Amino acid sequence: MRIEVLFPEYCSLFGDLFNVKYLQACLPGAERVDVSLREEPELSGGGLVYMGPMSERTQEKVIKKLMPYKKRIGELIDSGTAFLLTGNALEVLGSHIIREDGSRLEGLGLLPVYAKQDIMHRHNSVFLGEWNGAEVTGFKSQFTMAWPTEGAKGLFTVKKGVGLNKKCPYEGLRVNNLFATYLQGPVLPLNPCFARGLLEAMGAHGAELAFEGAAQEAYKARVADFYSKVR
Template identity: 40%
Template sequence: MRKIEILYPEVGNLFGDLFNMNYLKQCLPDADYIETHLNETPRFAQEDVDMIYIGPLPEYAQEIAIEKLMPLKERLEEVIDKGTVILATGNAQEIFGSYIENDDGSKIQCLGLFDAYAKRKMMDRFNTPFSGTMKDGDETIRIVGFKSQFTQMYGDNGNSYVFDVEKGCGINPESKKEGLRRKNFIGTNVLGPIMIMNPPFTRYIMKLLGVAQPTVAFEEDAEACYRIRLDEFEKMNVEV
């Protein structure tokens, strides 16, 4: 049975993003979904799991999560190198970067698994629609969603990104490469929830989990919403 670990759902649950996992449960009902709370030892630290998910957190909780995961940094590196699927959405991906800089210039050290850092601007909320593409073998998957965040990320993700940007922006307003990627680690600020809004992306994740011919829950309706939004985003003029 596939083991899917959801890290810190009691705090990592902003913007409806836990529905990435609720929806995966409906697409892949036979997997074992493990919820790990802040005061518990993550399952991945004790045994191999097939997937780890962590969603967007309030800033105070993001800092607690960094503190909790810091002693597991080497194990996380090992897990990534083994090809475990990791999906970090919203500001959860910043936990895996080098540091987060506050408005006052102070820095919070992060796990350092990526050579990228985040800058917070807490009175400057950044909102934009997003569309982009990624490769799934020979197929190009189109992605739609939204960004809504206080932070921007900086650093060279030219060889370690997730999506090529069509509309909106990448890890910062000047970037055309969205997200952080290393093997099957996928970090992105694209909200939606991304797995709900993008059935091809959900099928891609399911394939990474070893599902041979994946189908998503309520496929016809999911595809209908996806196509409407693809069409709309195509016509939309997005200024960042």
């Protein structure tokens, strides 16, 4: 089992690499491959490809780096390779990003979504949603909102909080075994149900969740707390 982490020196603004560390705890035999922005991605298929949130300036560099691999990434998505994109990483694979001055930054065009920047107004919120009948909690801090286009399939149904944009009924996107969400930080250890689903998508059938007892107790307490605080 291989976990390929794209550009961890830049794409982990909110401690998102703890998602990878948690997966390593669940899969102690997994091979972790960190790919620097100065290196070429392997994209060998199987296991998981992970990318976390980055600055707006880094987005431009990452898009430029990955554009020659657009066809390969599309092939992996179509063939069912698992991807996890957190924070604004999903925008890299989207159609385009509309900058605040009205100019466009073209993305890889592999996800049915585009984003709009609003650099003067950072959106911060907590989120409560549903995935496969279970609640999902998380945090959002972003300068963009996203608009899904034809054929988009949401990842989490919004129960409380904001989806891809303030009027969208769902948060994130799913294409085959690609999971993309604006939620950031340690999403997987905070949501055991989602972590288990990702492990299944990776082909790690029957893998045990690390620290499952403690994770489940903390999850239940957090869901109850979110219900009391999120409007």
